[in-house]
Amino acid sequence: MWDRLAGSFLAATFWLPVPGLADELIFKNGDRLTGTVVRLEHGKLTFKSDVVGNVTAAVDQLESFSTQEPIELHLTDGRTVSDRVVRAEAGSVRLAGDRSKVGFTEIEEINPEPMQWHGSLAAGFVIERGDTDSQEAHIDFKARREADAYRLRFRLRYQGDRSRSGGSDFNTTDRLLRVTSQYDVPVNGRYFWYWRGQGERDGVADLVLRTILGSGIGFKLIDRSDFKFEVQGGLAWVREDYKDSSLDTDYPSSVIRWDLTKDLHDAVSFFHEGEWTPSLREFSDKQLLITETGLRVQLLKGWFGEAKLHWELDTEPASGKERQNLDYIFALGWGF
The missing domain is CATH 2.40.160.40 (monomeric porin ompg)
Known part of the structure; x- marks a missing residue:
C-alpha cells in the first residue's frame, strides 16, 4: 500500500508544474534554453529566453520542449488543445493532462496571434x-x-x-x-x-x-x-x-x-x-x-x-x- 502511495506521489510530482521553473527548449545538439514559449507558426517556434531575449528556432532543430503553463495547440487534424506539455521522445511533446504524445508534424500552430x-x-x-x-x-x-x-x-x-x-x-x-x-x-x-x-x-x-x-x-x-x-x-x-x-x-x-x-x-x-x-x-x-x-x-x-x-x-x-x-x-x- 505504501509503495502504491509513494508511486502515486512521485508521479503527481513529476507531472505537476514546479513553481519558479520556466519553459525549456531542448535542441538536438544538446543545448537547452529556459524562458517562455511564445508561439509556433510556419514551422518556427518563437521563444523568449531569460538570457538572450527572443529566439526563433525551426522545429526540425528541436529535440523536444516543455512548458510550465498551458499553451494553445492547433493541430493539423483541426483540433485545438489547451494544456501544459512535457518533454517526450525526439520530435514530439506529451500533453500533461492525458499524457498523450503529440508529434511536431501534428502541430500546426501554438498560441497563434488573433487576426487583426x-x-x-x-x-x-x-x-x-x-x-x-x-x-x-x-x-x-x-x-x-x-x-x-x-x-x-x-x-x-x-x-x-x-x-x-x-x-x-x-x-x-x-x-x-x-x-x-x-x-x-x-x-x-x-x-x-x-x-x-x-x-x-x-x-x-x-x-x-x-x-x-x-x-x-x-x-x-x-x-x-x-x-x-x-x-x-x-x-x-x-x-x-x-x-x-x-x-x-x-x-x-x-x-x-x-x-x-x-x-x-x-x-x-x-x-x-x-x-x-x-x-x-x-x-x-x-x-x-x-x-x-x-x-x-x-x-x-x-x-x-x-x-x-x-x-x-x-x-x-x-x-x-x-x-x-x-x-x-x-x-x-x-x-x-
Whole structure:
C-alpha cells in the first residue's frame, strides 16, 4: 500500500508544474534554453529566453520542449488543445493532462496571434506665407492583415502641392491619388501567389485614371524580425485614360516589385521599395517606375518620424508633362 502511495506521489510530482521553473527548449545538439514559449507558426517556434531575449528556432532543430503553463495547440487534424506539455521522445511533446504524445508534424500552430489589422498612417504638411504662398500635403496610409491561408495588403497615397505669388490664383503643381490592394496566398515556404489591383489619378499629369490589374508569384528572400526582403514578379494589364481622350491606351505589361526593410538600431530602420512596369507591347518606349527610399525613427510609443525620397518615371507622359518626378518627404506617423 505504501509503495502504491509513494508511486502515486512521485508521479503527481513529476507531472505537476514546479513553481519558479520556466519553459525549456531542448535542441538536438544538446543545448537547452529556459524562458517562455511564445508561439509556433510556419514551422518556427518563437521563444523568449531569460538570457538572450527572443529566439526563433525551426522545429526540425528541436529535440523536444516543455512548458510550465498551458499553451494553445492547433493541430493539423483541426483540433485545438489547451494544456501544459512535457518533454517526450525526439520530435514530439506529451500533453500533461492525458499524457498523450503529440508529434511536431501534428502541430500546426501554438498560441497563434488573433487576426487583426496592422499598419501605419504618416502625414506631412507645409504651409508657407510671404511673397509666395504655398501649401503642401502628403498622406500615406498602409494596412495589412495576415492569416495562415492568406494575406491582405492595402495602401492609399495622396500628394498635393499648390502655390501662388502676389495674390494671384493658386497654381497646382502636384495632385496625386493612388490606391492599391493586394491579396496573397502562401504556396510553399517563402513562396506566395498574389493578385493585385491599383487605381491612380494624377491631375497635374492630366491622367484621369490609370488602372493596373495583375497577378504573379512572390518570394521572401529574407524573413527575419529585423530584416525583411521580398520580390514579386508577374503580368498585368494597364489601362490609361487622359483628359485628352486621344491619348487613352491600354497594354499588357510585366511587373517586378521589391520591398526591403532593415533595422539599423532599436529605434531606426531603413526601407526601400520599388515597382517597375514595362509594356510588353512597346518595351523600350513605355515604362513606369516608382521607388521609395528612406529612414524611419521610432519616437514615443506607436509614433514615428520618417524622411524619404519618392521618385517616379513615366517614359510616355501626356504632352507637355514631365517624365520624372522627385519628392523629398518628411512626415510624422502612427503605427498600429
